[in-house]
Amino acid sequence: MGSHDVGDGARRWFDVADAVPLLLDARGVVTSWTRDAERLFGYVAAEAVGKDLAGLLTVGDAARVPDVLELCRRSGGWAGLLSARRKDQHPVPVMARFTSADEPGGPGHWLVLVNEMGGAHGWSMSRSVLEQMVAGSPIGIAIVDTDLRFVWSNETLAQFGGGAPESRLGLRLADVQPGFDAEAVEARMRQVLETGEPVVGYEHVGRLRAAPFRETAHMLSFTRLDDDRHRPMGVYYTVVDITDRHRARQRLALLDRAGRHIGRSLDTARTAQELAEVVVPGFADAVAVDLLESVLRGAEPVVERAEAPDGSVALRRAGLRSAGGGVGDGGTAVVSHPAGSPAVGCLTTGLAWRAERLGPDAADVNPYLPPVGAGAGPPSALIVPVRARGATLGVTTFLRRSTQEPFDEDDLTLAEDLVSRAAVCLDNARRYTRERDAALVLQRSLLPHRLSEQEAVEVAACYRPADTLTGLGGDWYDLIPLSGARVALVVGEVQGHGIDAAAAMGRLRTAVRTLAALELPxxxxLAHLDDLVSRAQEDGEAPEEDDGGPARAVGAGCLYVVYDPVDGRCAMAAAGHPAPAVVLPDGTISFVDLPQGPPLGAGGPPFESAELVLPEGSTLALHTDGLLSQSEQWTPEAGRERLVRALTARADSLDLRCRTVIDALVPDRPRDDVALLMARTRRLSPDRVAQWELPADPAAVAEARKAAARRLADWDLAELAFTTELVVSELVTNAIRYATGPIRLRLIRERALVCEVHDGGATTPHVRHPRTTDEGGRGLLLVSQVTRRWGTRFVPDGKIIWAEQSLTDPEV
Structure with a gap:
């Protein structure tokens, strides 16, 4: 078969020449009878030729035959429904068409084409109507044979490309639509030919010859055509253009994807990059998001002019994506837009700008657009301002290569919708950045800038704030020097996030330092701290937290540890806080069996302390619960196992070991704040501590002064002898005069010279301001004047009055 030839078998079935022909003379007598007529009416030719046609019709219609012939003589033809009767008297409804079979002015023979209505659906309508329905239908219609070659198609199908109906005859779909995915369509045709089941609503998306730059969508339906013996003879299919519906679905899908993927974090640069990644390559071939520098810093949007004579505007590229392979890392390059460029116009007016094709006069735009990959010719561009809450944050540039359909008004509307949604997320991220930075500044100002220098422990601390939607938390740590060379180690956390949490943390840290100065166990x-939090709650200073409400100290956790380097004793208590880990010098790691008290302000049983003796070189690891709870499958046991593994890692210094533990257990963007305080214990050597038991006899004061002076001489501190003898004399005299029980004098030499006097009394001495005529009452006043600080702390068997003299320069 040639490329334009149609076989006789196919033409036999697809032509309209299957009607039964009859030839009548001018009087309506049958002059010609065919085998098809014999099959239809049951009369052989000998029985029908020479008979009046009216004799072959039913009585009701027979009277109309002369009228029909008369109409034919006047108008030249007639078509309509008649009821014939077969030889067996069975009625047969037929469609009859009378046309003249002679030259004009001839004797008047008539050709009658008869179709049986039972097997010719639709012939109840006139042929001209049917032709108009098929030819004028907005739906493309075609018929292919069993070789999938075109037999017939209407004019509407030509609108989809591929040429006129007559040029398609004998060709396959791939021949008339090069580049079209014909295999998928023909696969559906073969499926219909094999199964006989119609395929309805098959959608095909691609590019047609009629619109090479435009992606189109069509809905096709396929139905098999059978002959009289029910053998397949071809496929009848229809084509409907649903490109507009397809593009509407694409827009809705893009908006839905944007809603799910843009704004997943509160990071400004990441949000800008998410916008770029959502729209490439489905909507544009390249996208650049340029924001004001102030927006990335979290400040209010301010248009900053570059230091150039043309008054250009400097923006920072925060998001970049290109289908040609270019992917930006966000926030790494400053882009300077010349004054008068479309980008600056969009910044100042807040109105979008569209160019179907960028011309050579658009040089002020091209240098700032990302690459779009291969494709000759100028691209199409959109520049849409990023506006939120009445302020312009920057501009977004969309680009399509020349091989794509240019942006139209619908695309501009969609781009504005996408950018407006992203703009709200960007502004939220900007506001969050501003608040988070303020909270960080506040929290870092409240945390210790450096830990106090002392000789009891070697310390290292790490703090990592949360970097999620919840933001900054209220974790803190502290080291507080105490009297007698002791130190207090503190870690704690406040519920909530943001500035409120940082402020609540600052209040608690200040309260802990104040209570530590009282030298309490x-x-x-913790009991006093709990009372403070409870009273603040009752007085309304810390309102209860609800969804989105301020942070509060109620429910906060705290761990308070006191270590004495003289004897290695370590006492601690916890309020709703995990117990610390202890790494012994031999590498053994365990967790302190610490009684857990209730969170601060929550109420419950009293707090209990635990006490243990630590060998020199032991390491205490105090941490907030965020260190162990970063995993989704977190359990207390699993968290402790992970901490043990992290603590076994070797490190050259305690600082490096602290960072190693944090890096091993905490991801780059933790879900919760983390504070870790590590302290390696030291011991004061026996030659740096001197202690004497004294009788409750006034004569012991002189012996105490002499013993202290001798020890200062041994320590090469003779210059402090006068002051120390004065302090010893006053403190021992007060103990003998006002207290009971044994009296002990102890000198400790570390960064300060500490003088301690222990007695069995339970009253706290106070500094008096005697009149000039008073003979006594000046002892503690003198002590306070000649020493750096002094105080009283209570112990189970009495109290200790102490005073310190600095051996180094005062701390800054």
Whole structure:
């Protein structure tokens, strides 16, 4: 078969020449009878030729035959429904068409084409109507044979490309639509030919010859055509253009994807990059998001002019994506837009700009657009301002290569919708950045800038704030020097996030330092802290937290540890806080069996302390619960196992070991704040501590002064002998005069010279301001004047009055 030839078998079935022809003379007598007529009416030719046609019709219609012939003589033809009767008297409805079979002015023979209505659906309508329905239908219609070659098609199908109906005859779909995915369509045709089941609503998306730059969508339906013996003879299919519906679905899908993927974080640069990644390559071939520098810093949007004579505007490229392979890392390059460029116009007016094709006069735009990959010719561009809450944050540039359909008004509307949604997320990220930075500044100002220098422990601390939607938390740590060369180690956390949490943390840290100055045991420190939080709650200073409400100190956790380097004793108590880990010098790691008290302000049983003796070189690891709870499958046991593994890692210094633990357990963007305080214990050597038991006899004061002076001489501190003898004399005299029980004098030499006098009394001495005529009452006043600081702390068997003299320069 040639490329334009149609076989006889196919033409036999697809032509309209299957009607039964009859030839009548001018009187309506049958002059010609065919085998098809014999099959239809049951009369052989000998029985029908020479008979009046009216004799072959039913009585009701027979009277109309002369009228029909008369109409034919006047108008030249007639078509309509008649009821014939077969030889067996069975009625047969037929469609009859009378046309003249002679030259004009001839004897008047008539050709009658008869179709049986039972097997010719639709012939109840006139042929001209049917032709108009098929030819004028807005739906493309075609018929292919069993070789999938075109037999017939209407004019509407030509609108989809591929040429006129007559040029398609004998060709396959791939021949008339090069580049079209014909295999998928023909696969559906073969499926219909094999199964006989119609395929309805098959959607095909691609590019047609009629619109090479435009992606189109069509809905096709396929139905098999059978002959009289029910053998397949071809496929009848229809084509409907649903490009507009397809593009509407694409727009809705793009908006839905944008809603799910843009704004997943509160990072400004990441949000800008998410916008670029959502729209490439589905909507544009390249996208650049340029924001004001102030927006990335979290400040209010301010248009900053570059230091150039043309008054150009400097923006920072925060997001970049290109289908040609270029992917930006966000926030790494400053882009200077010349004054008068479309980008600057969009910044100042807040109106979008569209160019179907960028011309050579658009040089002020091209240098700032990302690459779009291969493709000759100028691209199409959109520049849409990023506006939120009445302020312009920057501009977004969309680009399509010349091989794509240019942006139209619908695309501009969609781009504005996408950018407006992203703009709200960007502004939220900007506001969050501003608040988070303020909270960080506040929290870092409240955390210790450096830990106090002392000789009891070697310390290292790490703090990592949360970097999620919840933001900054209220974790803190502290080291507080105490009297007698002791130190207090503190870690704690406040519920909530943001500035409120940082402020609540600052209040608690200040309260802990104040209570530590009272020289109270750990359990009493927490008890007083709990009372402070409860009273603040009752007075309304810390409103209850609800969704989105301010942070509060109620429910906060705290761990308070006191270590004495003289004897290695370590006392601690916890309020709703995990117990610390202990790494012994031999590498053994364990967790302190610490009684857990209730969170601060929550109420419950009293706090209890635990006490243990630590060998020199032991390491205490105090941490907030965020260190162990970063995993989704977190359990207390699993968290402790992970901490043990991290603590076994070797490190050259305690600082490096602290960072190693944080890096091993905490991801780059933790879900919760993390504070870790590590302290390696030291011991004061025996030659740096001197202690004497004294009788409750006034004569012991002189012996105490002499013993202290001798020890200062041994320590090469003779220059402090006068002051120390004065302090010893006053403190021992007060103990003998006002207290009971044994009296002990102890000198400790570390960064300060500490003088301690222990007695069995339970009253706290106070500094008096005697009149000039008073003979006594000046002892503690003198002590306070000649020493750096002094105080009283209570112990189970009495109290200790102490005073310190600095051996180094005062701390800054």
């Amino acid at each position: 750990p359990d009493e420190v």
